[in-house]
Amino acid sequence: ALETEKAFGLENAIAFSMGEKFQLDDILDAQQFDRDILTAIFKVARDMEGIEKGSSGSQILKGYLMATLFYEPSTRTRLSFESAMKRLGGEVLTTENAREFSSAAKGETLEDTIRTVEGYADIIVIRHFESGAARRAAFTAGIPVINAGDGPGQHPSQALLDVYTIEREIGKLDGIKVGLVGDLANGRTVRSLAYLLSKYQNVKIYFVAPDVVRMKDDIKDYLTSKGVEWEETADLMEVASECDVKHAVVMHPLPRLDEITVDVDSDPRAAYFRQAKNGLYIRMALLKLLLVGW
């Protein structure tokens, strides 16, 4: 299932007409998406917001079966994908503890597990503790594979929902100023987000992190090479003074601990629960696109 996306480029951008095949066979990493396909996916996600019980959209995936193959637990992500599938009339096979697949044998390969599961389902959503596992699964599988997080690697549906949320909250993606705050060295979400934001024009990114967990050079170099302006600081206040804080949006992948207090929840700028809901719409869109096309 790994062939098409490699051949996919900007020139196909115009071909997103209804009923046509989706350009990607699998969702593996943020690098697969260009600006045109992001725009088109966000349009589908927006349509998903209107799908209600009994509406025509709610049976789009009737008869399709999704297997959630989770090698490490992530209830939040699993439920989001399973809800997305069921909201579209599809069905789910759940493996909350996919490690058990191999434990009896003390060592079945991921590839063998995939070849078995692809016989049972129409699409696989995989969460794995090893970077690259989703790509290996996609290489083996004859059905679409979605990477729901592979260790320190990628979590592309999370990156998409972050960008989608900015667009829904702010109304645009060109010309925005984004502060990325926290542990930037180890957070896979912020890395993917920085990558996707580089697709848009006049974006300015502020990296706000203590010295020991600063954003790594590879991303900074990448942004520079793409003409994206960025600044680095350890002081959130300094960034705030440069941004239009009144129209700012506070996002968070959740769960939160005490980095955002509940006092903020009632502020209209606190978008994190809307963001979680947007994750549902993005996943509905991805499942629809991979299984039945545009």
Place this chain on the structure above:
Amino acid sequence: ALETEKAFGLENAIAFSMGEKFQLDDILDAQQFDRDILTAIFKVARDMEGIEKGSSGSQILKGYLMATLFYEPSTRTRLSFESAMKRLGGEVLTTENAREFSSAAKGETLEDTIRTVEGYADIIVIRHFESGAARRAAFTAGIPVINAGDGPGQHPSQALLDVYTIEREIGKLDGIKVGLVGDLANGRTVRSLAYLLSKYQNVKIYFVAPDVVRMKDDIKDYLTSKGVEWEETADLMEVASECDVKHAVVMHPLPRLDEITVDVDSDPRAAYFRQAKNGLYIRMALLKLLLVGW
């Protein structure tokens, strides 16, 4: 979701006409139910007994999604709710181990979890190890919440099915004599049942328990204040001699150990497996009422 039930009182009793909104937004404790609403719920539960594959009722909840958020395992209760939902054409998101939701973050609040899950589902069935957790969930959630047991607190669907079973087995609830046997100090079921039985007339309750696990005073005082006759003893035989044993009904919430031997199972008075089935009908009724009304 906690507003309506507070305003709910006897005066609404007449308004249970088909298609109307259910008076309760959530099912949190036995105290929410008065005699009229119990009668009406039992009528719906009775209708549920007639729902078979392909019957018109079997698609009542098509398109609805229930999340079972279980912070402690209870396979029996979980399956009963999930079967109820599916028998009505609804779908289920299962979290058998909801503690994991927060474990990664070592401390997401219940409230944050609820605000995420309410984005994925239409109704939440919660089982929790802390008394009051279901009420906190209902206070946060914009969708209905059913308490499937919160620690030493309440388990209202269990209490309802107990009363429903008595009515189905005996044919009436006024004028009955009920012996509650076992650990009465710690059993949440018997406390809720005593509470609900006080809604009926001329009920006599016998508390049969060893001294160390006697029914606590709060319930006894409550019954006295409601004019319910009760007696206390450690001797089951003494109670038996005062009751119409020939038409008695033996109930048990299950699982049982050796307090009832399998020899009793074939006795027509042994109602415990019918009682488990009644739990299904009660839960079907509650899901129907909360999601689509009378």
Place this chain on the structure above:
Amino acid sequence: ALETEKAFGLENAIAFSMGEKFQLDDILDAQQFDRDILTAIFKVARDMEGIEKGSSGSQILKGYLMATLFYEPSTRTRLSFESAMKRLGGEVLTTENAREFSSAAKGETLEDTIRTVEGYADIIVIRHFESGAARRAAFTAGIPVINAGDGPGQHPSQALLDVYTIEREIGKLDGIKVGLVGDLANGRTVRSLAYLLSKYQNVKIYFVAPDVVRMKDDIKDYLTSKGVEWEETADLMEVASECDVKHAVVMHPLPRLDEITVDVDSDPRAAYFRQAKNGLYIRMALLKLLLVGW
């Protein structure tokens, strides 16, 4: 649910006409099947291969509910049954950890659990660590029970899919030569397979195993009594020289470790992943037959 199969014999063979009741109430062991019923089941399994999304067959089990009661984990077998049920439009109640059912009470009997679960579902698929557990479940249950492996005992759907795979790969079952390789003393699959192969004519079986894990005498005696030729050796090459290796088929119940290298996977004779898929069709056939008949 244990009555019919005992009365079932060859004389009913002719009665497999569409819509008629299946001859078996439960699927408990390989000994239940004679040649005629195997032929008929394989024909239904073959039909299942043609069931696609939206085809008329895909709603055969709509409204039916299957409970997977797994007392020990077996993700592979569970997913195969759950996929089979969902491919036919049915629904599933999952208990991946059925031991928990009784753990709270430190000792609910299997029989009590079954009497509860049969109130929630239309068919039970049970996996248990104790030989004979499935038979006990079937004796108690008023609904069909399928044995999905009971300890060192039986795993009949696995045995059926093995024979079905041989027929699909080779095109016949009479006159075949079969080498059973590996730990023959403890493998429940090979024992059941030897049993089923004895139904066919001119079958020759080669037992290939190190001395310490040779096939036990009871099976060898059984085969002799049925007129099935067999030979025993520790040398696979010796068997290979006597068989038509060019048209051989390599099967494996999976998971594999290093007994078959991935180099073999691309060989057209490597049937193990097709075999896993055949398991799906066999289970679809069994669910259909038990729930709605021929």
